[in-house]
Amino acid sequence: MAYQYILFYKPYNVLSQFSEGKTPPASTTELRLTLKDFVPVADVYPVGRLDRDSEGLMLLTDHGRVQHRLSDPRFAHPRTYWVQVEQVPSAAALAQLRQGVTIKGYRTRPCQVKQLATAPELPPRDPPIRFRQSIPTAWLEMTLQEGKNRQVRRMTAAVGHPTLRLVRMAIAHLQLGTLQPGQWRSATADERQGLLQI
Known part of the structure; x- marks a missing residue:
C-alpha cells in the first residue's frame, strides 16, 4: 500500500x-x-x-x-516561518533570537533569523491583524529545528517584539x-x- x-x-x-x-x-x-x-x-x-x-x-x-x-x-529537521512582529527589532534582538532565549525555564536552540527587506506577498488574513499607525511592524524569517508549544511567539515576545502574524513556509x-x-x-x-x- x-x-x-x-x-x-x-x-x-x-x-x-x-x-x-x-x-x-x-x-x-x-x-x-x-x-x-x-x-x-x-x-x-x-x-x-x-x-x-x-x-x-x-x-x-x-x-x-x-x-x-x-x-x-x-x-533536527528545519521549519521555516515568516513572522510579523511589533516594532523593528534591533541587531541585538535578532542576535539574541539566533543564540536562543529562555522561555518558561527552557533555553531554545540556536536558530536562523533574518529580517525581510519587504513584507512578503501573502494572502490577506481573515480577520486582518490589528493595525496601529503609531507602531511599525517588521517581518522576520525564522528557521528552527525544534517546535515547542507556541515557541516562535514566545521567542519574539522574550526579546520585546510580540508576534502579530505567523505563517509556516517550509517543513524540511x-x-x-x-x-x-x-x-x-x-x-x-x-x-x-x-x-x-x-
Whole structure:
C-alpha cells in the first residue's frame, strides 16, 4: 500500500486536528473549523501542529516513520516561518533570537533569523491583524529545528517584539509554494522521495 503525503495550507482560526476535541467553543455562535472541513482524505494525521492563530504549511500523512522523524526534535529537521512582529527589532534582538532565549525555564536552540527587506506577498488574513499607525511592524524569517508549544511567539515576545502574524513556509524540504489558505495537494514524486530519505 502506498503511503499518503498531503501538503495543506492551514488558514487562521483552524484547529490542527480532525476532531474538535474537548474544549467547547467560547460561544454557541462560534464556528470551530478543523482539518476535516478542508481535507477529505481518510486516515492521515498531522505531523506536528500549528496553533489556531497561526497559518501555513502542514504535512498530513499515514506514514508513521516519517511522522516520527519529522516530529522528534532529536532529528533536527528545519521549519521555516515568516513572522510579523511589533516594532523593528534591533541587531541585538535578532542576535539574541539566533543564540536562543529562555522561555518558561527552557533555553531554545540556536536558530536562523533574518529580517525581510519587504513584507512578503501573502494572502490577506481573515480577520486582518490589528493595525496601529503609531507602531511599525517588521517581518522576520525564522528557521528552527525544534517546535515547542507556541515557541516562535514566545521567542519574539522574550526579546520585546510580540508576534502579530505567523505563517509556516517550509517543513524540511517541503515548501508552501503556490497553495492558498484552505487548499491541499498530494506530495510530488520528488517530495515523496525526499520524505522517504528522512
